[in-house]
Amino acid sequence: MKKMKVSLIVTTYNWKEALSVTLESVKRQSVLPFEVIVADDGSREDTEILIQELQEKYPVPLLHSWQEDIGFRLAASRNKAIAKSSGDYLIIVDGDLFLPKKFIESHLEAATQGAFVQGGRVLLGEKISFKVLNKKIIPSFFSSDIRNRHNMIDSKILSKLATRIRNNDKSTRGCNFALWKKDALNVNGYNEDFEGWGREDSEMVIRLLNSGLNRIYLKFKAVGYHIYHKENDREMLDKNDEIYKCSIFEKKVFCENGVDQYIK
Template identity: 70%
Template sequence: MKVSLIVTTYNWKDALSVTLNSILSQKIMPFEVIVADDGSREDTKEVVDSFILKFTIPLIHSWQEDCGFRLAASRNKAIAKASGDYIVIVDGDMYLPPKFIESHIKNAKKGHFVQGGRVLLGEEVSENLLLKGVRPCIFSKGIRNRHNMIDSLILSRIFTTIRNNDRSTRGCNFALWREDAIRVNGYNEAFEGWGREDSEMVVRLLNAGLSRLYLKFKAVGYHIYHSENSRAQLQINNDIYLKTVSENLSFCKKGVSEYL
């Protein structure tokens, strides 16, 4: 199984460096890494170029012009470029523990997509990670969802469940088969601005007959602290989401097919 790891980013090169460094420490490396860049400045390209020299696997920089928050289009372009069978999508402001990719591989199942968990790092522990490279541990101060830091096969078998709804959707740690992403036409590019694009994607995958594996105590990402994105588009985006729900849609009009 070939895993394409997609890392979303926008103008935060220091956080992206943390993510890329954590990928280098994976016990099992993905087949390739694609940085889905929503129009960052040249300094982000310089960071990616510097890591290309360190990676023994392909590291691809998928950049699009900065025309506002267009996360859906950025992800779709990366999915179109992916040559792996299985796609794991994370945000470029996350530290990935060494067993992250290994755990996703072991939990990949046909007919399923995976919602992974996250740990929310506070300001101080985030600053230590960004500036000093100090990796957070379960005893670090200022951590939310601390219990998610436990990596346990036994607990994972007990608490991992099938949840065929869009509750607790986290686009920052999400995995699916590439063929399933294409089947529903990827992310809906009707969404611009933050909010609901991940939940709407989950609904279409469920409507296509897939099941959502809600993975616990494995493949958890650590989210670096940052201020929240603007909610200005939330109501418009919520209307798009509600249309998908009410009409039982499994395919969006404008999606990854634009780039295949």
């Protein structure tokens, strides 16, 4: 097992019930992160109260990085959390994931200098999600109402066979993503020119690849179980797509409107 300080960044916005599931699953990890930072894009006071209650007995430092709610600003929320982090390695997840017991451990095993890691997900349907949120049921391979069920298999042998270098932005999942902090800072984090949902994760991947890193597409390890919710508004997708395409065309590594503005 690699020895390093891991900062787990958990994004959230006004869904304390799902965030509670994520944070409780972190407590059960076989290997705990060094710290957990909740990257909050302007949630109501009930989220702050939840975090304060958990902080009292949480096994690692639990930090709340909050910004004003003036629209969907996921990139800024993540950047502020990255700036606050003290770990060598960042694991970034959405606050609507249940993390199986070996999630952090598996990410640690996959961490490689000169590379970043794309993890997978399992999609929980409405019925099983209701049980996870309201009855604290832990989903298993045999639970009903699950898509991508094969991803729930945790196997070193299958992972070794299926995991590969995949140096493109296909199947990018910002909900389960890991990289060295120094590599995140090298490309100046997430691009805050993005407004609304869409393409900020893929554009970040493009710049990381342009910086010379490899992308490890991790299979059968470190999978997050995604709690069902309606899709986000895609009104700004066309505009965001232009920013994304510009980064590809210009072979950008560094974004101007990034994390450096929060680092003292």
